[in-house]
Amino acid sequence: MRAEKSGGGERLRIRACRGPEEYPSLVAIWRSAVDATHGFLAAEDRAEIEAHLIPEYFPHVDLVIAERGGSPVGFAGVAASKLEMLFVDAPARGSGVGSALVAHVVEVSGVDAVDVNEHNDEATTFYRRRGCVIIGRSPLDDQGRPYPILHLSREGYSQSACVSGAL
DSSP: OOOEEEEGGGEEEEEEEGGGGGHHHHHHHHHHHHHHOOOOOHHHOOOOOOOIIIIIIGGGGGEEEETTTEEEEEEEETTTTEEEEEEEEGGGGTTTHHHHHHHHHHHHOOOOOOETTOOOOOHHHHHTTEEEEEEEESOTTTOOOSSSEEEEETSSOOOGGGGSSOO
């Protein structure tokens, strides 16, 4: 666990997910984040992805949650050494939540790779500012949808660290 001071004096706490009982609040954060950053997603694709979050995606990653004042404001999911998902509640964007989550998963889980939707310029810039480089591109996401994926790896790590998958 990790606690960091944030703007306004409130502490940001990073902790492990307590289990499936927290999944509905993570879906709400996902919706908020996707509304703010994934305008390129077709409505039917967005609905399909959301339908898979609880039964398929969340159970297959190690989830950590960022909370302020006891309320979740963001989360990250890691499998092996790859960041599979990072979402920050829209009102908390720009307040250090994403940076704190990335620092935590790099330190605790040894994360060295992430995939980003090519159309999500803000995410690409976010990861590049944290030492990631683009090492590849796939024309489709891992479900075969027409959303190109950029594969990023932290500088100094093996370029083979990135595999297909979407944030």
